[in-house]
Amino acid sequence: MGASSYISSGLIEAYISGLAAPQELQELETAIVQYPEVASAVENCRLGMEHYIMLHSVPPPPVVKQNLIRIIADEEAGRLNRIETEETQIIEHNPVRKVFVSSSWRWAAVAASLLLLGSVLLNYIYFTKESEYKARYNTLLTTNNSLTSEENSYRSRLEQIKHSLDIVRNPSMKTVKMPGTKPFPTAMATVYWNQTSKEVFLLPNNLPTPAPDKQYQLWAIVDGKPVDMGVFSLTSNAEELLQKMKSIDNAQMFAITLENKGGSPVPTMEQMYVAGKAS
Template identity: 25%
Template sequence: MDIKAYIESGILELYVAGTLSEKENKEVYALMQKHPEILQEVLEIESAVVKLTAATSAHNPKKTIQHLKQKLGFKNTKVVSIKPKYNWLTYTGWAAAVILGAGLLWTVNRNNQLQSDIKVATINEQLLESEIEKANNNLKDAKHLISVLRDRNIIAVPLAGQTVYPDAYAKVYWDKNSNNIYLDVQGLPTPPEGKVYQVWSLTLNPLSPTSLGTLDDFNTDANKIFTIENTNQSQAFGITLEPAGGSATPTLEQLYTLGVVETNS
């Protein structure tokens, strides 16, 4: 498309004046969204119309006449005006003002709608980019998790349900090389309001618990898989239900799951 020829064709001036058909208006509007040069030209035409309207205002006729005399080079020449029997020019001027005002109002509305559409399009584009980035991150995390679970050096520790909730279950995948555990808690029920699950690393003789943190995002995490740093020489892992913020020591009456790390004899 020859954008320069299109701009010089005069159709944009007709668009601003509001004299095009609905189909032609839609075509021009679509091209404005596609070509920044056309959009800029429309905005400049609108600005010129507004300035022209202000410049031809009849609020101060004497000043306007004086300005014209100066521009035309007249000095002391008297300007004689003849008042026609019927002041058709006044009526015509008012009619032109009404038509121009209506055209300007339509243009302003179209301009506001265009700006609104551009703003919505920008927001939608940002949301789409955010969703794409989120999907890419989820895919990257999924691939990493798969590679971890397939590593033969990973220690898998199933955590069985306890007295408070026998149907509960979870599983720990312990990567000693990275000092991380990957905790799958899909088998835990949703904690009640004001409560949170807390993960513990345990040594058995004597029994000594070390907190690995709380699962604050349990309710919002769709996969229910958490990566937790663990530098301890863990002999077992447990999960308890604690007050929000966690506890210094596990509440054994609220022990939901427990699993012992199997050692090779």
């Protein structure tokens, strides 16, 4: 079936009104991927239906909001208590903090502490490799400008760095992928976050070159609030180079915005290029 026959078949309206049978649903979902015209017809139909739904808006009784606020506050308090207890049991030297810790971070913490307890040697090797990597990285940064004419050797060195990165990545190095936001779908960057040392490195996989008076700025979202993680510039090989940013103990998300040169105290949300969950 071609795009126009999907559009005239009534399948789109059946889908939007909740009438489509499971196999029809599957068929249309395939067509949406296959034909952009079908995708936009579905979206237009959905917007119409949502407009109709909005017309039926009725203010709910105030008691519903009061109940919800109470239930949510109780749940959050319960969860924070639970996390605090678990945290103090696992990591004794960690002061009690009111933070949200996701289960994946808890697993990382368990893995990290097992590693600490289990093998001092492994840690020693790991830290040696990490400082070796950092030394290489710093050398590379300082010599970057003179390296453009030696791109081939440069690339092979980068391969070495990538190799080093692979070594340090596990188990303490956490990778946070930050895909492009809706206005910038092709943008992409990655945060490498050492869960032991709390160091944060940034890899701008694909970010457009900013205007000369602009600079990208990395943010960590901690308990709903953006925390400045430093600005960075795109060098000629930016997509291959890790940049060291500010360290942070905990964060739920990372995001990058485009700001005036030197950075901004608060993120400009309309200029958010990428964002990714840390948990």
